[in-house]
Amino acid sequence: MKRAIALVIAVRALTAASPAWAQTRGLFDATGDAPMISLRPFLDVSNEKFLAVKTFDAIFGETSARFWGGGLQVTGWHGRVYGELGASRLMKKNEQLVGQRVFVSDGKVYKLGIALRSTVKPVEFTAGYRFNAHPRVIPYVGAGFGSYHYTERSDFADPSENVDVTKRGGIFHAGVELRAHRWIGAAVDAQYTHVPGILGNGGVSQQFAQDSTSQAKRESDLGGWAARLKVIVGR
Amino acid sequence: MVGSRARVSLLSLLASAVLALAVHGQTPASNGFTLTENLGLPAVDAGALVGEPRGSNLTAGEFHGALGTALASESRLGTVSGLAYVRGKVIVKFRSGVSGAFHAESLRSVSQTAAVSPRPAYADFDVIAIDPNEDAEAVAAALRERDDVEYAQAAYVMHPMLVPNDPLYKRLQWNLPLIDIERAWDIQPKPGESIIVAVIDTGVAFMNATIRTNIFGFRDQTGALYPPIPNATLPYAAAPQLVTDGRFVAPHDFPNNTDTPLDFDGHGTHVSGTIGQLTNDGIGTAGVAFNVKLMPLKVLCSDWDILFGTSAARCNTDDMVALAIRYAADNGAKVINMSLGRTSPATCATNRNAPGCAPAVEDAMNYAVSKGVFIAVSAGNDFDRGNPTETPAEIASRIKGAVSVAAVDLSKNHARYSSSGSWVELAAPGGGGGNDDLGYIWQQTLDFRFVNTFDLPVAQYRAPRFDVMAYIGYDGTSMAAPHVVGVAAMLMQQGITDPAAVEDALEKTAIDLGASGRDDLFGFGLIDARNALFGKGMAK
Numbered sequence: 001m002k003r004a005i006a007l008v009i010a011v012r013a014l015t016a017a018s019p020a021w022a023q024t025r026g027l028f029d030a031t032g033d034a035p036m037i038s039l040r041p042f043l044d045v046s047n048e049k050f051l052a053v054k055t056f057d058a059i060f061g062e063t064s065a066r067f068w069g070g071g072l073q074v075t076g077w078h079g080r081v082y083g084e085l086g087a088s089r090l091m092k093k094n095e096q097l098v099g100q101r102v103f104v105s106d107g108k109v110y111k112l113g114i115a116l117r118s119t120v121k122p123v124e125f126t127a128g129y130r131f132n133a134h135p136r137v138i139p140y141v142g143a144g145f146g147s148y149h150y151t152e153r154s155d156f157a158d159p160s161e162n163v164d165v166t167k168r169g170g171i172f173h174a175g176v177e178l179r180a181h182r183w184i185g186a187a188v189d190a191q192y193t194h195v196p197g198i199l200g201n202g203g204v205s206q207q208f209a210q211d212s213t214s215q216a217k218r219e220s221d222l223g224g225w226a227a228r229l230k231v232i233v234g235r
Numbered sequence: 236m237v238g239s240r241a242r243v244s245l246l247s248l249l250a251s252a253v254l255a256l257a258v259h260g261q262t263p264a265s266n267g268f269t270l271t272e273n274l275g276l277p278a279v280d281a282g283a284l285v286g287e288p289r290g291s292n293l294t295a296g297e298f299h300g301a302l303g304t305a306l307a308s309e310s311r312l313g314t315v316s317g318l319a320y321v322r323g324k325v326i327v328k329f330r331s332g333v334s335g336a337f338h339a340e341s342l343r344s345v346s347q348t349a350a351v352s353p354r355p356a357y358a359d360f361d362v363i364a365i366d367p368n369e370d371a372e373a374v375a376a377a378l379r380e381r382d383d384v385e386y387a388q389a390a391y392v393m394h395p396m397l398v399p400n401d402p403l404y405k406r407l408q409w410n411l412p413l414i415d416i417e418r419a420w421d422i423q424p425k426p427g428e429s430i431i432v433a434v435i436d437t438g439v440a441f442m443n444a445t446i447r448t449n450i451f452g453f454r455d456q457t458g459a460l461y462p463p464i465p466n467a468t469l470p471y472a473a474a475p476q477l478v479t480d481g482r483f484v485a486p487h488d489f490p491n492n493t494d495t496p497l498d499f500d501g502h503g504t505h506v507s508g509t510i511g512q513l514t515n516d517g518i519g520t521a522g523v524a525f526n527v528k529l530m531p532l533k534v535l536c537s538d539w540d541i542l543f544g545t546s547a548a549r550c551n552t553d554d555m556v557a558l559a560i561r562y563a564a565d566n567g568a569k570v571i572n573m574s575l576g577r578t579s580p581a582t583c584a585t586n587r588n589a590p591g592c593a594p595a596v597e598d599a600m601n602y603a604v605s606k607g608v609f610i611a612v613s614a615g616n617d618f619d620r621g622n623p624t625e626t627p628a629e630i631a632s633r634i635k636g637a638v639s640v641a642a643v644d645l646s647k648n649h650a651r652y653s654s655s656g657s658w659v660e661l662a663a664p665g666g667g668g669g670n671d672d673l674g675y676i677w678q679q680t681l682d683f684r685f686v687n688t689f690d691l692p693v694a695q696y697r698a699p700r701f702d703v704m705a706y707i708g709y710d711g712t713s714m715a716a717p718h719v720v721g722v723a724a725m726l727m728q729q730g731i732t733d734p735a736a737v738e739d740a741l742e743k744t745a746i747d748l749g750a751s752g753r754d755d756l757f758g759f760g761l762i763d764a765r766n767a768l769f770g771k772g773m774a775k
Contacts, residue, residue, distance in 0.1 A: 101770040105736035112770040204771040
């Protein structure tokens with residue numbers, strides 16, 4: 001909630017342009033001022049709320065995680081369209097989520113004290129459209145796909161009991177880019193990812209998926225909803 | 236078996252008792268002997284017994300020797316159930332809120348001689364003393380007709396679920412790798428260290444002591460007179476591979492109402508060894524959960540208990556078992572092993588007041604589970620004797636948090652004796668018997684060569700010694716249940732504290748044997764200690 005308020009304040013501050021700035025529309029008009037093609041590296045942080053809420057809560061005691069990453073965005077048609085390639089990592093020590101193996105009986109979770117470490121490494125490609133709505137505020141929507149490398153290692157596990165798998169997933173996002181400077185912008189967006197094929201085939205995710213039809217899809221999905229903040233360098 | 240096993244008749248027993256009293260002019264203590272604790276030498280370790288012929292004539296459900304004869308004299312077969320019960324008492328639970336006066340009216344209406352016996356605080360039922368000549372099942376049936384009676388039953392006789400054998404030497408414990416215990420120990424190097432396991436059985440060799448008693452004389456089946464042994468001094472020693480500091484918690488002997496439940500048979504000590512034999516000390520055999528604390532609770536008697544003067548009417552009965560279960564739950568036990576049972580009607584699930592059912596035991600088991608105690612019960616050894624329904628195994632199958640355990644041999648095949656039925660929930664190693672050393676479960680227990688002196692000819696008959704231990708192979712579902720109990724203790728230690736969840740974990744991780752899914756021979760399958768303990772991750 002605090003984060004949302006802060007975000008609104010930041011957007012309001014940037015969009016409450018002074019009359020003088022309103023006269024310099026060209027300087028910040030992404031679609032007008034931007035070159036035909038622009039290369040724009042970015043860094044981002046995100047907070048993802050996983051769809052497999054029960055599974056993550058059972059193992060890690062939390063249902064969301066922060067990621068950091070970066071990539072390159074290419075805009076074209078004077079900034080109207082874009083494509084970006086990014087990679088991210090968990091913002092945790094050793095880039096790992098650390099939890100415990102569990103046994104679930106009658107809906108109750110019993111933690112077994114056996115350490116389990118997971119990593120999630122997304123590489124994502126998206127493309128989309130940027131709207132020329134305001135010189136300093138550029139909404140955008142995009143979609144794409146990603147490659148998700150998931151590992152799971154447990155103490156006392158045989159190699160066959162660990163997991164090391166890469167699967168593809170789909171992405172949809174929508175947000176707004178805020179131009180603070182000719183060469184620097186910030187973007188906030190909400191991103192939905194759908195990553196089937198990793199969870200739901202075994203372990204506690206499978207049990208949760210089997211326990212409830214309504215939960216089956218969610219607990220079989222490594223994706224989720226993420227709020228992202230990007231710092232973009234470039235016009 | 237060497238020599239013929241002695242048989243006792245009631246008359247000879249009583250005559251000998253009178254003779255012993257006359258000679259020594261003293262009244263035996265309530266349990267027939269006096270005990271000087273911690274007086275005596277440590278046990279003699281006779282090692283693993285080899286070269287002894289097998290072929291015990293003991294079979295499950297049959298009592299022989301002094302115990303058999305005494306129980307035979309104290310009990311009768313129910314006219315309705317066909318099951319043996321002890322004469323002279325009925326187990327009754329009155330409905331709450333009914334006054335004592337009304338109880339008395341209930342009792343007088345069904346038996347003029349009935350009187351309520353004192354009961355321990357932890358019991359929720361009464362034992363009614365009646366004339367031994369009265370039909371206890373008929374009295375129970377009449378009581379059940381009363382509105383103020385929740386249940387009434389005869390005191391049916393239980394027995395250890397053991398198919399004993401003469402021992403052969405072999406130290407290979409195939410049974411533990413079969414349930415993948417080594418990898419479970421990797422996960423939990425001090426298995427069950429915070430868990431108390433109650434062993435409801437024949438007692439346990441858990442202390443050093445010197446016993447002074449008058450041993451009654453008896454006649455065997457051939458009529459040979461075994462003379463009384465007055466003023467006998469008997470050495471008793473703890474099984475060295477069970478005892479560590481603080482190992483034993485709240486021991487109790489229910490037939491004798493003492494806190495020294497000494498094992499004069501070996502069954503309870505053997506069972507305790509499978510649960511918690513000291514391990515990785517370079518000596519003898521291993522146990523499943525070798526760091527557990529043990530609560531020895533004696534309800535089953537041996538021949539020597541009878542010959543020392545224990546009343547057979549207090550041995551092996553439903554009320555003793557029910558009391559022990561409640562006592563265990565009230566004194567901190569988290570897991571209970573019951574390698575005992577008897578046959579029962581198949582209808583107890585729908586009519587627990589039917590003659591032959593065990594509502595007192597059922598209520599006690601429900602009480603224990605409600606207090607967070609997991610219970611494992613041997614499924615029975617009567618597969619090739621008509622395969623009747625067994626209790627408390629059948630009761631366990633109706634309680635989430637209690638399980639009945641069938642036996643498999645080292646090839647994971649159904650053990651020839653292991654009872655089967657809809658009540659079987661899990662399987663564990665019990666041994667297949669036969670001539671192969673690997674047909675048995677080996678543990679340290681009392682050396683029968685020094686204990687069962689009543690098997691010797693009269694000329695060689697002598698007082699027993701209870702201070703010689705040996706590694707002896709037993710088979711039976713009695714041996715299977717302790718495997719489940721040990722793993723259950725480890726699961727509790729690992730964090731699965733709800734007995735229903737422990738049962739769930741054991742069943743969901745069991746290795747499916749026989750017909751796919753649950754079946755009547757193996758239940759959900761052979762327990763897998765490591766998989767149960769390892770639980771589940773995110774994706775695997």
